[in-house]
Amino acid sequence: MSKVIVVGLDGASLDLIRLWAEKGKLPTLAWLLQHGTSGPLRSTVHPYTAQAWTTMVTGVNAGRHRLFDFWERDLEIYGFRLTNASFRAAPALWTVLSERDRRVIVVNVPMTFPPEPVNGVLVAGRDTPGLHSSFTHPTGVREELERVLGCPYVIVPNDWRWMRLGRPGKAREELLNEVDIRFAAVRHLTRTRDWDFCMFVVSATDGAAHFFWHLHDPAFPGHDPVLAGQLGDVLLSVYQRTDECLGDLLEELGGDVSIVIVSDHGSGGRALRAIHLNRWLASHGWLHFEEDGGPEGRARHWVADGITRLKGVAYSLFPYQRLTWLRRMWPDRWRRWLSGYELFAGVDWSRTQAFSEERRGNIWINLQGRDPQGIVEPGIEYETLRSEIIAALESMAAPETGAPVVHKVWRREELFDGPFLDCIPDLLVEVESPSQFSIHRGDHSGPAIRLLTEQEINALTITGDHRMDGTLILHGPGIRSGVTITRVDMRDVLPTVLYMMGEPVPVYAEGRVVEEAFLAEWFAAHPLTYGGVGAQMRDQEGYAYSEKEHRWIEERLAGLGYMD
Known part of the structure; x- marks a missing residue:
């Protein structure tokens, strides 16, 4: 079957995508909605980054993969410790595929630091403690990307820092820059490597909602009409830049690639x-x-x-x-x-x-x-x-x-x-x-x-916060056109992607293949199989951040509103 590319848009709301697509403001996503299958993707309880993305890429619940949040209870004291990918107990999608000798590219997916060895390339995501760390597999990928990009690589945008400094215009620049760099990195890697599976995540769609919702939504009590006249389009601009870059990427990849658009949760106004x-x-x-x-x-x-x-x-x-x-x-x-x-x-x-x-x-x-x-x-x-x-x-x-x-x-x-x-x-x-x-x-x-x-x-x-319903859009061979589906869970992504690649679904996976997204005759001609390589549990190294790294991660989480 075809290659699969999974495009993660952190915090992207399907209602916003549909609204702006209908108005002609997101032509690439509008085309995918028209020619593919889409629907809300139900998030985890609670609908936050670490648990949601990890549940999506492992196909099991947090009681099995362990990453309930960015931190977990230290049961020896009344306290918490920061987590990262080394705490994850279940194999991720790219781990399963690597064990089956499929070639993978993984870029900026949350909870992927420290990077694990894969059959391909892995560039770790937001739990990376900084550019000083070894956050790529193999080593040297960061330097390669920076040579191609002509600028420092961006793990996450510094929008939160500029917002706390009272400079929303600079935050807007950071968000748009992250979109450009993320897609440029993926385009380079897909051009220069053989691959069967690619997954990457754009963070800016989440940050724009967190920091600019009050300017996007006139009904928000803290809405400032004057400032909204200058920066009220930031959320839309980030979605539009993402749509434009996505269109360029898909045109370059050609029509034989299956596309999966996902988000870990939706977005809306902060509660008061x-x-x-x-x-x-x-x-x-x-x-x-x-x-x-x-x-x-x-x-x-x-x-x-x-x-x-x-x-x-x-x-x-x-x-x-x-x-x-x-x-x-x-x-x-x-x-x-x-x-x-x-x-x-x-x-x-x-x-x-x-x-x-x-x-x-x-x-x-x-x-x-x-x-x-x-x-x-x-x-x-x-x-x-x-x-x-x-x-x-x-x-x-x-x-x-x-x-x-x-x-x-x-x-x-x-x-x-x-x-x-x-x-x-x-x-x-x-x-x-x-x-x-x-x-x-x-x-x-x-x-x-x-x-x-x-x-x-x-x-x-x-001023923006998370909502339970994320986004799912599927396009490719066998996918129905212009169809809306419901009742899809985060755990369903792993089985569905493996099925799209012609791979058996691991017997331990809790999710299901989203059969209703496929043409009946296609599904009948390509029967679902279970088994294959991929252990249910993986060894955990428990990587401990240094004191400096710990402070840096805490500072970033505080800036994004996850902690004081």
Whole structure:
């Protein structure tokens, strides 16, 4: 069967693609929609980069591939550690193909650092700690690309840095430049290598939505009509540049290549109601702070609260560039000590049954035998507590309207299974729009549910957020034309791509081949097979970032809104 190229557009929304395609603004994608099969691609819970892309390329859930997020619980302490590709326990699509002697090109897919040996080329993605690192296989590919490009290679755009410095025009330049460099790199590699499979990811479609949604959407409360007149087209411009580059690439590749367009999630406006989960848990007696635990507890709480307030003052008084410089000057032991105090500031573990890191809608049970100071017994007590928390969450209402705030609370085993279940929170909370979870940790006072103030809205750097439905567009031999499909899951991508390449689907894959995208006569003439090479589990090296790399990754994640 034909070669397959998978084009990842991080955060790309199918509703935006269809809207702009119908208006003639995205001619390449419009042609693919007209002559191919398309539909929403359901993301993971939660719909964030690390888990979604990894689920897509492995065909299994996070309980089996392990990468639930950019970080995972360190079960020896009440803390977290950054993850990367070395933590991934299931083989990726390119690993399976390499083992079958198929030639691959992989560029900028998230969670691919450190680069693994493949039968071809791999250029790692956003978990790469910097251009100084060895992020390509084979070595020397970076230097080759920079000679061809005539400029430094771009792992991810520095849009987040320019936005924090108050220079959105420079952020726009960074986003468009990333699109150009990504496609130029892929064009060079596909010209100079023999290949059967190529996959690459454009990050700018996600960054443009995160940082410019308030200028794209006139209904957003922080919309500035004057600034929108200058920069309101950034999101569209990034999609248009991507569409133009995609058209050039496909023309060069010719018509014998099957095309798969995917995104890990969709995008929309940021929610303007905050839910502070630890405050909420404390209000129900499931979490206790040391401030009510005697003089020693009050002293520890005073220190933790002071750190949080001092950080808030620093952000309001000093420019981002100066704060970044100061943070880099801190000894690593200071940074870790301060981060630990912030993350679970003043929590009294001896009385706490449940807690949240408040980065997502995650709740952890303080479980005996798993957590350092666990007090909840496994079994009946654990299950009873989870049921009580679920019932309380499902009755949570917005104070100003009385409307439900929570869409669904999942027990982790309802969504995940496998050997890495303890890397996943005990409860996962999906909220109704327009709510979100606060990432401003450490301040225990105030309401558990609140609307952002006008001042907070106007000060937002990140105004776009993720949505559950990503994008799937298929085109190639046997694919139906102009058809819309539904009920496609992230795990379905790996089996479908392997089928398009005439390869057996691994028996461990949880997803399915999206049969409804193919002509019936084609599917009958090309029967689906299972088996083939590809182990279900792979050895994990557990690459540990250096102190400098750790700070660099944390800084980037903070800039993108994943952490404070």
